[in-house]
Amino acid sequence: MYIRRSPRRSGRSRTGVTLRSLTCSLATLLAVSACSSASSTSSAGPAALAELAALPKATPSALAPYYGQRLDWHDCGVPGFQCATMKAPLDYGHPDTGDVRLAVTRKKATGPGKRLGSLLVNPGGPGASAVGYLQAYAGVGYPAEVRARYDMVAVDPRGVAGSEPVECLDGRDMDAYTQTDTTPDDSGETSELVAAYKDFAEACGAHSAKLLRHVSTVEAARDMDILRAVLGDRRLTYLGASYGTLLGATYAGLFPERVGRLVLDGALDPSLSARRLNLDQTAGFETAFRSFAKDCVRRPDCPLGKKEGEVGKNLKSFFTRLDTRPLPTGDAGGRKLGEALATTGVIAAMYDESTWEQLRAALASAIREKDGAGLLALSDSYYERDSDGRYANLMSANAAVNCLDLPAAFTTPEQVEKALPSFEKASPVFGEGLAWAALNCTYWPVGPTGAPRRIEAKGAAPIVVVGTTRDPATPYRWARSLARQLSSARLLTYVGDGHTAYGRGSACIDSAIDAYLLRGTPPAQTKRCS
Secondary structure, eight states: OOOSBOOSEEEEOTTSOEEEEOOSOOOOTTTOOSSOOOSSOOOOOGGGSOBOOOOOSSOOGGGHHHHTOOOOOEEOSSTTOEEEEEEEESOTTSGGGOEEEEEEEEEOOOOSSOOOEEEEEEOBTTTOOHHHHIIIIIHHHSOHHHHHHEEEEEEOOTTSTTSSOOOOOOHHHHHHHHTSOSSOOSHHHHHHHHHHHHHHHHHHHHHSHHHHTTOOHHHHHHHHHHHHHHTTOSSEEEEEETHHHHHHHHHHHHOGGGEEEEEEESOOOTTSOHHHHHHHHHHHHHHHHHHHHHHHTTSTTOTTOSSHHHHHHHHHHHHHHHHHSOBOOOOTTOOOBOHHHHHHHHHHGGGOGGGHHHHHHHHHHHHHHOOOHHHHHHHHHHHTBOTTSOBOSHHHHHHHHHHHHSOOSOSSHHHHHHHHHHHHHHOTTTHHHHHHHTTGGGGOSSOOOOOOOBOOOTTOOOEEEEEEEEOSSSOHHHHHHHHHHSTTEEEEEEEEESSOOTTSSOHHHHHHHHHHHHHOOOOOTTOEEO
8 A cells, every 4th residue: 555654745934945855655556555564353442452662771792792893974965964884683673693784964053052962864665764853844844943053964765765665676676566456356456456566575575684683773773872873972863754754653562761852743653453454545545535635626627626526526437437448648659648657656745745737737647648758747746756767775674674673564455455445435545456556465475573562651751643644554543542551642633634744834733742842841731733
């Protein structure tokens, strides 16, 4: 299903430069299961689940060399930033069996004002580059006072971008993979979809066999603690978005006494099964789409009808036509716009309402002029495919982390077929494709190492959990659930559209988070912003 990150959403930074910032959750209808891949549906609430246990306070002697290492900071070609490589054990259970090398970057506090330490940021995914996010957005677009008081730091999690990336399919094969029909109409098309999932998994196993067993969220959170120590910080100050909230919450659960000021924006719920996560996210995209539909019919250029009730039906009909009659796109490689790529393009635009105008234009061009270039561009941007046909490793890393973190949502195509009514009820437009997307981890070459867990982080300093009421990728209910689980959480609510809240235009949200980061003053539990 759609991956747990906020894709590079359109937006303006505080410097006024148009940016595509990274933060949580779409997978592709092929790439990965929604914001997580966990065990099958369970009616048990968080209280019935096991809690993520804290690690011993004392650092094991076998890990002392990692905690004591010195980073060799050097210029990395981006003005104002330094880069380094940090070592972490590939296998924390057997740290003598080899290392994984992690890419780190920082921008030192500029002043004025007393330095507050390091602020580690992560934009989500899993699979989004934190290094790229810091250098392109956070390190220049976060509030000037925050950048003045903190060294801004990021590390690409293991298996991601600069940190020994997981490798699977090449560009040409990825093109074929992303065009696979994700709404099979018969047994033959179902077999083709299953074969695509198997081919993807086998390629990942062939190219990254050793690494695939050690890219879990728990391991990445432990890497963050090594980085905290290496940077000289007694406690971790952190801002994570989307999947980055799971990383931050996991860190808090493992190291509650080392929690400094943690902001978890666009929160995931670690206590849910994969099927429930996928179903909730499907409903989240439907909520966002209804907001888009309401806005669309007010515009003279809406290509999907004049009444709200028509928009979803007309879009679904458009997708159905593309299933048998894909549109030309002008792509040099001959790619056409079929149902799968079009659906990805539409869902990508749900992350940020500033993209709705672009989506309307792309749909109008496709529906009225039979030109699929606009929707293909939205899809390519989401997949991080460049004009030369090369893909970033986002999709590969996303699947690798999701499929290791928790068992697959479904084990057979027959289970998906039985679940289709509930997914289509959650979203008449997107439900079918998102249900089939949850099948991908079934064929993964290595078994999962995690399970749904409550995270309480007893004894941790105050943690700010941020939820957006109409967030498509991390539904607001997840933020409420995580805030109830974490013993020291404060829930900050943004009443609005889009994925995540910080830096998206709400002065109320931004000032509350800035006050917490700069002065250690968390917002009131009932604070709501719009």
